[in-house]
Amino acid sequence: MDALIRIIVCFGIALMLSSLLITGEITLFIHPKLKWLVGLSIGLLVILGIIQLWQIGAGELHRIGWWSYSIVLLPIIVFLLVPPKALDASIASKKGVTYLDGSVLNKQQENSTKTDLTYAEEVFDDFKKGIEPYKKMPVIEFSDQEYGDAYTMIYSFPNEVEGKKIKLKGFIYFDPEKKYQPVISRFTITCCAADATVVGFYLKTDQEFKENQWIEATGTIRIKKEEEFETPIIELESYKKIDPPKDPYVYF
């Protein structure tokens, strides 16, 4: 009987992972670049399962209690009872919003010693070139793949793109740290859902929104001065409601 449960654990988890990989829902949990690790897990689990099949008459090496088995089966049970869902605004307040700010960049420059100052300047200039393509666009638009890049650039050099039109997608989140202003936000993950943080732009608008609503917004980039550093915000002109995208996260 115990052997059967161990087989179910190994093949069950492997099946759960395969199902997530095939339907593409795996990206709700981990960064797509780590898909191969999930493949590896499946392979190793199947090997373990086959070993267990092959050694089925070998008896117990040490006793494992029923509660241990039920804990190990928990991921499968959770997967079956609470189907995968993307993180949304209901947890954004616990995760906190990461607004990049120019002050980090400046601090880095101050920290660098004089000898490598010219080097730092070169790196900085090189970095600043990244904003050029956005300056040339009539309306700044970017795909989810380019989101991280565009976000970093706009937050690093808001002055360069002030007054330009921008069009982007995101869900509405009211940031308690900023007096519940609406923020058009995205979740970004570096490894798995546990390290997700929220990124986004404030919207300057009188419109009423429902939290968690996905919108595609068009507006103008403005600058707001906040405690010495300048933050880009978006003055909303128009928006339309959209369905949440299949892969709701963005990656830096």
Next chain:
Amino acid sequence: MNRRLRTFYIEISSIVFLFVFIYLLLFGNSFFYMFSDWLKANALFSNPHLQNISTIFLGIFIEGLPFILIGVFLSSLIHIFVKEEMIWRLVPKNPWLSIPMSAFLGLLLPICECGIVPVARRLIEKGYPFYAAFTFLLAAPIVNPITIVSTYIAFGDQWDMVWLRLGLAVVIAVLMGFLLYLFFTKKDVLKRRKETTHSHVESDSSSCDCHSPSCNHHHHEKRDGRFAHGLYHAVFEFIDMSKYFVLGALIAAAFQTFVGISAIKEVAGEGWMGILLMMGLAFGLSVCSSADAFIAASFRSALSNGPIMAFLVYGPMMDIKNVLMLAGNFRRPVILFLFTGTTLLTAVTIWLFL
């Protein structure tokens, strides 16, 4: 016929299971899509908190699982192929050499904190000095190529944060190694697993208690039995390890859903408070050591290097899932000692030097 069915029912049902699995893998695409739609339509629980816990929990689980599996297999391979004599020959007797050496073993055996417990345990069983094995256990999740690269990237291509992190980790791990060497003996360290009596098992190679080092000598010649036994043992080790890991992932997910980073961000200041809070955060979040640098980097605008380093150094050494896995493998006094020692050392070194 009927009797034969009863004797072989496990074998038969497991073979059926294997075939179903292979069938689903090969032809199951549409089945999986249907299944996931059906799950969504019939969701029993749609409470947002529960769904967030579930997403974070499965995220940690799926991300850590391959490393646990690698750790378990590595431990089995060590069990099968590494002989005690080899370790005696390679590892210096002198703790002054073996402890610092172990701090850098992670560069050769790059495993993160999820996979390290079974490997460390196996090394101790194989006669690796236990104090040095604990140094390895503490240092390897930080002193390994993957963590080095991710820290470098997370902190905007700056080497000083990387060196600081590595340096602190090595210092703390080495100090803990020496302290353990002073206060403990090998006998106090390993927790004996509840072994079932092996008397009913037929072949002698699988009948011995695989944890007493003396028994390994009996069947050096019998590679085959040893090999099968070692692999079969991996199944048990996997279940043993993952139960603590699953429990830890669940607690960490609940912590993230109900307490969260932002609560800490609000109260974390500088000095003692900041350092302790960031250590608490690292303990509760249980993020993998290859990813935690990115979270730490998000605190840069709010905090100075001290508290950030506390997060970066303490997290990979001690977190919820890690402590639970340790608790399943080592004796309580050692874990208590390891926990308090590491916590105090981290807090004090960072307070003094940063």
